[in-house]
Amino acid sequence: GFSGHVGHDPHVLYTISAVQILALFDKLDVLDIDKVSSYIAGLQNEDGSFSGDIWGEIDTRFSYCAICCLAILRRLDRINVEKAVNYIVSCKNLDGGFGCTPGGESHAGQIFCCVGALAITGSLHHIDKDLLGWWLCERQVKSGGLNGRPEKLPDVCYSWWVLSSLILIDRVHWIDKEKLVKFILDSQDKENGGISDRPDDAVDVFHTYFGVAGLSLLEYPGLKAIDPAYALPVDVVNRIFFGR
Amino acid sequence: MDSDEEERIPYSQRKEWSDVIPLPQDDGPDPVVSIAYKDEFRETMDYFRAVYHSDERSARSLDLTSDAIGLNPGNYTVWHFRRLVLVAVGADLHDEMDFVEHVAENNSKNYQIWHHRRWLAEKLGAEAMRKELKFTQKILALDAKNYHAWSHRQWVLQVLGGWEDELDYCQQLLEDDVYNNSAWNQRYFVITRSPLLGGLQASRESEVRYAADAIIANPENESPWRYLRGLYKGDNNSIVSNPEVSTVCLDVLKKNPYCVFALSLLLDLLCYGFQPRDEFRRIVESSRNSDSGPLDHKLASTVCSILENVDPMRSNYWSWRKSNLPTLAC
Numbered sequence: 001g002f003s004g005h006v007g008h009d010p011h012v013l014y015t016i017s018a019v020q021i022l023a024l025f026d027k028l029d030v031l032d033i034d035k036v037s038s039y040i041a042g043l044q045n046e047d048g049s050f051s052g053d054i055w056g057e058i059d060t061r062f063s064y065c066a067i068c069c070l071a072i073l074r075r076l077d078r079i080n081v082e083k084a085v086n087y088i089v090s091c092k093n094l095d096g097g098f099g100c101t102p103g104g105e106s107h108a109g110q111i112f113c114c115v116g117a118l119a120i121t122g123s124l125h126h127i128d129k130d131l132l133g134w135w136l137c138e139r140q141v142k143s144g145g146l147n148g149r150p151e152k153l154p155d156v157c158y159s160w161w162v163l164s165s166l167i168l169i170d171r172v173h174w175i176d177k178e179k180l181v182k183f184i185l186d187s188q189d190k191e192n193g194g195i196s197d198r199p200d201d202a203v204d205v206f207h208t209y210f211g212v213a214g215l216s217l218l219e220y221p222g223l224k225a226i227d228p229a230y231a232l233p234v235d236v237v238n239r240i241f242f243g244r
Numbered sequence: 245m246d247s248d249e250e251e252r253i254p255y256s257q258r259k260e261w262s263d264v265i266p267l268p269q270d271d272g273p274d275p276v277v278s279i280a281y282k283d284e285f286r287e288t289m290d291y292f293r294a295v296y297h298s299d300e301r302s303a304r305s306l307d308l309t310s311d312a313i314g315l316n317p318g319n320y321t322v323w324h325f326r327r328l329v330l331v332a333v334g335a336d337l338h339d340e341m342d343f344v345e346h347v348a349e350n351n352s353k354n355y356q357i358w359h360h361r362r363w364l365a366e367k368l369g370a371e372a373m374r375k376e377l378k379f380t381q382k383i384l385a386l387d388a389k390n391y392h393a394w395s396h397r398q399w400v401l402q403v404l405g406g407w408e409d410e411l412d413y414c415q416q417l418l419e420d421d422v423y424n425n426s427a428w429n430q431r432y433f434v435i436t437r438s439p440l441l442g443g444l445q446a447s448r449e450s451e452v453r454y455a456a457d458a459i460i461a462n463p464e465n466e467s468p469w470r471y472l473r474g475l476y477k478g479d480n481n482s483i484v485s486n487p488e489v490s491t492v493c494l495d496v497l498k499k500n501p502y503c504v505f506a507l508s509l510l511l512d513l514l515c516y517g518f519q520p521r522d523e524f525r526r527i528v529e530s531s532r533n534s535d536s537g538p539l540d541h542k543l544a545s546t547v548c549s550i551l552e553n554v555d556p557m558r559s560n561y562w563s564w565r566k567s568n569l570p571t572l573a574c
Contacts, residue, residue: 004320005271006270006271006272007293007296007321008319008320011320019250044502055363057355057362077294093429094478095470095474099326099395100391101395103398103433103436104391104395104398105425105430106392107431134561136467137558137561140557140558149389149425150466150470151423151466174564175558176557233355
């Protein structure tokens with residue numbers, strides 16, 4: 001596994017980031033792929049869920065990290081995919097959304113993780129796409145931005161979490177794309193650059209990434225296409241699965 | 245003078261640390277994106293690295309991790325090592341609970357803190373139940389939608405118990421802010437999972453009333469509409485045949501014929517086979533935009549047209565609904 005920095009302990013969150021960064025630079029061959037795969041496989045629990053590290057915290061975020069990472073490394077067979085999928089499905093709520101654990105409130109971030117993981121494992125048939133699609137398109141508020149849960153403020157990062165989920169279930173046409181583009185662009189700092197969570201707030205690299213990624217999903221001109229499940233440029237994903 | 249304003253003594257000058265050689269961070273020969281650390285931070289972490297590498301699980305290490313956490317509560321390795329030290333020195337975990345509470349007050353969305361707290365609660369077992377419910381209540385009083393607090397609270401209820409007062413707690417939170425979706429979610433959690441209640445079926449009638457009251461008071465509130473649907477768990481026949489559900493729709497539409505949530509629920513009811521009274525037809529047809537063409541014999545279709553107009557952001561969704569109306573829909 002990988003840690004956040006030199007000398008820290010491994011965790012699945014940093015492991016996927018490391019693998020994604022290496023994939024971007026086409027340097028996956030520097031990895032001991034079997035070792036990384038074993039680390040991740042070792043984090044799967046009896047009920048199919050994944051722990052983040054040896055300390056045992058369980059969250060559907062970790063299911064996504066594990067599945068996405070192993071898929072990039074082409075080692076999905078190292079885990080029990082059926083159980084992993086069943087655990088994710090057990091986190092499905094009546095509004096069609098997903099939480100961090102069974103019974104957890106539907107939250108766009110957790111929904112992205114679950115939908116992404118189900119997409120990668122070819123299990124999208126477990127989702128009621130119309131029901132979830134409606135919940136997701138209800139995230140768009142008057143300003144055109146997206147929130148993550150009912151009655152919360154819009155935030156640019158949900159341009160990724162909500163949008164990628166909508167694309168994966170083929171319902172993105174249910175939001176007003178133009179208004180969302182405007183919201184993201186209005187959240188820029190036009191003097192110093194960068195994008196913030198909403199107009200007039202301070203920028204940071206996190207929201208800049210999600211703003212740009214969201215704009216790419218909205219087919220904003222001049223941006224590379226990004227894969228909604230892997231959160232990597234489409235040409236990188238093609239290289240991993242089809243290229244040499 | 246405030247005692248917190250005392251001059252901090254660097255570790256290098258503390259007698260009790262004189263035997264330890266601090267270990268600097270190894271950023272490699274060509275560091276990418278180097279951070280400009282403050283001296284106090286750098287020094288504390290140098291000493292942390294030293295005890296971490298020598299695996300010194302002692303009382304002074306424990307204090308050192310407190311310092312490191314104070315400087316960066318997101319450093320998960322420090323928390324990890326702290327757990328090892330707590331076990332090794334046989335620390336009083338109740339004191340540790342107080343420590344976490346103190347750190348959490350200013351860092352209530354920090355994943356490491358919540359995980360550490362759960363580890364402590366697991367170790368203490370059933371006796372931690374009251375304290376954990378109180379702690380999450382304290383955090384929720386500052387931010388009633390804190391996802392971590394709710395997640396922890398759900399874990400406490402399921403593993404340690406304490407369901408008795410949970411429904412009342414949800415009620416209180418909803419009285420404070422009826423728009424709190426997390427509280428509505430928790431209410432559903434209690435109704436469906438509490439071993440003290442009879443399950444969804446047993447509670448459905450009273451919960452429908454509760455949701456209906458909330459809807460009438462604030463028809464623009466998304467949560468009770470979703471809650472109401474959730475009570476029927478896909479049992480379309482039951483939701484259609486309960487007159488209370490259609491009545492709440494009608495009552496809202498009488499006051500505001502353009503309420504999107506009411507129209508949306510009416511649409512779904514019609515799609516499930518609801519036979520609308522004339523009153524429904526009258527209200528819907530009178531709010532129809534006069535230039536949306538001839539009157540549609542299907543009420544459901546008219547509802548969709550209205551929704552396309554009053555909720556233009558989601559017009560694609562409503563037009564898709566219109567083109568997918570089941571034949572049985574009125």
